[in-house]
Amino acid sequence: MANDQEKEAAARSSLRFVKDGQVVGLGTGSTAAYFIQLLGEQVKNGLRILGIPSSDRSREQAESLEIPLTTLDECQQIDVTVDGADEVDPQLRLIKGGGGALLREKIVASATRQLVIVADATKRVPVLGKFPLPVEVVKFAQALVAKRIEALGAAVELRRDTGGKPFLTDENNHILDCRFGQIPDPDSLARQLSDMPGVVEHGLFIGMASVVLLANGSEIVELWARDK
Ligand code: 5RP
Secondary structure: OOHHHHHHHHHHHHHHHOOOOOEEEEOOOHHHHHHHHHHHHHHHOOOOOEEEEOOHHHHHHHHHOOOOEOOOOOOOOEEEEEEOOOEEOOOOOEEOOOOOOHHHHHHHHHOEEEEEEEEEHHHEOOOOOOOOEEEEEOHHHHHHHHHHHHOOOOEEEEOEOOOOOEOOOOOOOEEEEEEOOOOOOHHHHHHHHHOOOOEEEEOEEOOOOOEEEEEEOOEEEEEEOOOO
16 A cells, blocks of 8 residues: 555544544644545535644644634644654654644643544554654744754754745744654653744654554554553
């Protein structure tokens, strides 16, 4: 099965977590886009939900599908969020932010009762860190933060857009892609990054996922967090 079909299959299998009347967080990325597309079809067929998008991109997609939306200003409790991931380890710790939306994604996830992660099976790894860890930084501090992260053992690169300009997040910050190779202790690294002045947010999502749905060929593997 092609990668895209697996992404769609994972997204499709997440629909059963969404119930009538709920507030639903809308993730970002190609797998989350399949979810939003499928959710739009359900809304057309009568499902009543309110979506909270985790990026401008996902908001535009949801609007084009006429999915009713709300905001965190109006509603601070999200029933279920469906989002993608760049890596998932055996403890369901995640690297996210490949699409550059990690800050709003983490805010949405933090307000969510049940975070459902959808991905193809290539995202499952024994140890996080092969995928460069995205770290969102304020522009003023980016060189200083890059130096400090390099001192932790990563090769750090400022993310650029297709035109070669520094990539701008929805919140107008920059992203440093940090190649660690392996992150033996993600919890400790998460704390170190959060403690660095100038870091707005990092792409380690720890203790947030309730369930991960991984499409492997035509099979969906469900991984549940123990404490959720
Ligand atoms: C965006 C993300 C995405 O969820 C992550 O990059 C996975 O994307 P895709 O589903 O396209 O592989 O974190 O910031």
